Amino acid sequence: MNSKTPTTIAGLPTARGYASGPVFIYRGGGQIPIPEYVIGPGQETSELMRLHRAVGDVRRDLEGLISVLKERSGKEDVRVFECHLMLLEDPTLNREASSHITEGRVNAESAVRRTIDGARAQFARMNDAYFRERVRDIDDVERRLLKALTGYDRNPAAELKVPSIIVADDLTPSETVQLPRDLVLGFATNGGSTTSHVALLARALALPAVCGLGDVTSRVEPGEFVLLDGTNGAITVNPDEAMRREFEALVSRQRAIAAEVATGGLPAGTLKDGGEVLVYANVHPGIPLAAVTEYGARGIGLYRSEYLWLDRETEPSEDEQFEAYKRAVIYAGKIREGASACIRALDIGGDKLVRGISSKEANPFLGNRSIRYLLSHRDVMRRQLRAIMRASAFGKVKLMYPMVSCIEEIRECAKMLESVKRDLSAEDIPYGKDVRVGVMIEVPSAALNADAFAREVDFFSIGTNDLVQYTMAADRGNDAVAHLYQPFNPAILRLIKETVAAAKRHGIQVSVCGESAADPIVGVYWASLGVDVLSMSSTYIPVIAKVLASLTRHDLDEYAQVPESMPPGSTAQEIFNACQAWMIARLPGLQDVFL
Ligand code: PEP
Ligand code: MG
Numbered sequence: 001m002n003s004k005t006p007t008t009i010a011g012l013p014t015a016r017g018y019a020s021g022p023v024f025i026y027r028g029g030g031q032i033p034i035p036e037y038v039i040g041p042g043q044e045t046s047e048l049m050r051l052h053r054a055v056g057d058v059r060r061d062l063e064g065l066i067s068v069l070k071e072r073s074g075k076e077d078v079r080v081f082e083c084h085l086m087l088l089e090d091p092t093l094n095r096e097a098s099s100h101i102t103e104g105r106v107n108a109e110s111a112v113r114r115t116i117d118g119a120r121a122q123f124a125r126m127n128d129a130y131f132r133e134r135v136r137d138i139d140d141v142e143r144r145l146l147k148a149l150t151g152y153d154r155n156p157a158a159e160l161k162v163p164s165i166i167v168a169d170d171l172t173p174s175e176t177v178q179l180p181r182d183l184v185l186g187f188a189t190n191g192g193s194t195t196s197h198v199a200l201l202a203r204a205l206a207l208p209a210v211c212g213l214g215d216v217t218s219r220v221e222p223g224e225f226v227l228l229d230g231t232n233g234a235i236t237v238n239p240d241e242a243m244r245r246e247f248e249a250l251v252s253r254q255r256a257i258a259a260e261v262a263t264g265g266l267p268a269g270t271l272k273d274g275g276e277v278l279v280y281a282n283v284h285p286g287i288p289l290a291a292v293t294e295y296g297a298r299g300i301g302l303y304r305s306e307y308l309w310l311d312r313e314t315e316p317s318e319d320e321q322f323e324a325y326k327r328a329v330i331y332a333g334k335i336r337e338g339a340s341a342c343i344r345a346l347d348i349g350g351d352k353l354v355r356g357i358s359s360k361e362a363n364p365f366l367g368n369r370s371i372r373y374l375l376s377h378r379d380v381m382r383r384q385l386r387a388i389m390r391a392s393a394f395g396k397v398k399l400m401y402p403m404v405s406c407i408e409e410i411r412e413c414a415k416m417l418e419s420v421k422r423d424l425s426a427e428d429i430p431y432g433k434d435v436r437v438g439v440m441i442e443v444p445s446a447a448l449n450a451d452a453f454a455r456e457v458d459f460f461s462i463g464t465n466d467l468v469q470y471t472m473a474a475d476r477g478n479d480a481v482a483h484l485y486q487p488f489n490p491a492i493l494r495l496i497k498e499t500v501a502a503a504k505r506h507g508i509q510v511s512v513c514g515e516s517a518a519d520p521i522v523g524v525y526w527a528s529l530g531v532d533v534l535s536m537s538s539t540y541i542p543v544i545a546k547v548l549a550s551l552t553r554h555d556l557d558e559y560a561q562v563p564e565s566m567p568p569g570s571t572a573q574e575i576f577n578a579c580q581a582w583m584i585a586r587l588p589g590l591q592d593v594f595l
Helices: 044-072 075-089 091-102 108-124 129-150 173-177 197-204 241-260 290-294 318-335 370-376 378-394 407-426 444-448 450-454 464-472 479-484 490-505 522-528 538-549 553-564 572-586 588-594
Strands: 007-010 012-015 018-026 164-168 184-189 209-211 225-229 234-237 278-283 300-304 340-344 396-401 436-441 459-462 509-512 533-537
Touching: 012 184, 012 197, 018 184, 018 241, 044 075, 044 091, 044 108, 044 129, 075 091, 075 129, 091 108, 108 129, 164 225, 184 197, 184 225, 197 209, 197 278, 197 533, 197 538, 209 225, 225 241, 278 290, 278 538, 290 318, 290 538, 300 318, 300 533, 318 340, 318 378, 318 396, 340 436, 370 378, 370 396, 370 407, 378 396, 378 407, 396 407, 396 459, 407 436, 407 450, 436 444, 436 450, 444 450, 444 464, 444 490, 450 459, 450 490, 459 490, 464 490, 490 509, 490 572, 522 533, 522 538, 522 553, 522 572, 533 538, 538 588, 553 572, 572 588
Parallel strands: 018 164, 164 184, 184 209, 278 300, 278 533, 300 340, 340 396, 396 436, 436 459, 459 509, 509 533
Antiparallel strands: 007 234, 012 209, 018 225, 225 234
């Protein structure tokens, strides 16, 4: 494409807001760039030493990783890294690499690449599928060796030096958390969707993001100036003057809306008639807790503990976890008297894969993830529960289990928690005696089992990000099926109504902590069904708070009837449109917020 022609590319509005700046193309994975040259006379010894030092470094890394995994992970994972260790120490490969240096007279990086290229070709030619698969292991060992030799930063964002718009194919949660925050103006990705983890992170950091842009990485050049519109879901490359002016106008309009929605000092979630729907914040380790109070949250409704795991390869120690949870708990206590921090147990798996911990599965979204992972790694679970319980001595804690699908899991968790409490008491370690224990409702079986679950837990938190994904069988991170990702699909409405009704029958609290809670049309509908708490990324709180402050409970009851009055067979879009029309008619002054 002509780099001077202004071009607008449409995608999915993923995180509200606007940003402009130069493009930084983030390329994850791929080959590590290495210097390759012929060495001068007498340089063999130093190159051989560099090679041996790199092999030693990688050996130590792998041995460390294996011993951690042995303690708490599946045998399969350990075997993979033991196999990497064997490849690393293979005498033939080592001899070959040394001879590339001494006889081929090339530098150590080049010797590694040549040796590995040869082995790769050999394995790829094999008939046996198992051995062909080993090519991946060879790639992995090569990456480790080249990183050790070149000091190549494992983070492809190392070149990011000026504040930029990050353009990527897609970003995993761990890649996203490793980006230097002060240099990120916003995100634009080929893939991803509005509930992918890059979306959640962008919202948590109050950065605009547009996902589902198709092939944006090949349509922009590094350093090109772009306008990123996260509110409407578009990116404009090489904008002309008129476009820049129009963009500035959009930015001012957004500021005006933000000023308009300031809640006038009322606690977020107060209704016009004084009733309330609590509005809480979703947070995770690594984002500044100050945003929670800045945007008016009244508590922490979801603390995604897994972010402690995401930018590393080993489990954070019990003490490290304790310190992080304690910070959140103390922070929540300062928001207001009695405010709690709802700490969710480790939710890894699916798209939140942790290097060195998550094992390879054919279908990770349906695999050994979240509570299933914890229940099959009891020592990891025990350490986390201990850390959470220890933090509960410092304020009000709610403990929540993710991805529960059957009642046996709830009972197993309860047994485990009791045993952790017994241990802590025996060790004279203080913990809170009133920790409430709840489950996330994020798979259809949990919603359908809600009545039974409600007898055994203190609260529900509905995770619509996953509930919609699993009910509609539509990957929350795949823009090709984004049209099926429908929070207002009648099936979802039934599951949520059933869950709320079960909670009410048993007198337990029910919240929604999926991102749909932040949508002024959808979140307010959940509130109208009787949901007690809406929990969302902090930056989305003021808008919801303003809408709630403009409605009475009677209005909410009327709003709850809008989907009910739709003819059978209505589509999700039709239900949404009817709700939107009701809102605009009822609150014309806030029209901008509902469009
Ligand atoms: C959810 O699924 O709605 C949820 C809040 O959990 P996460 O987005 O972390 O999967
Ligand atoms: Mg979830």
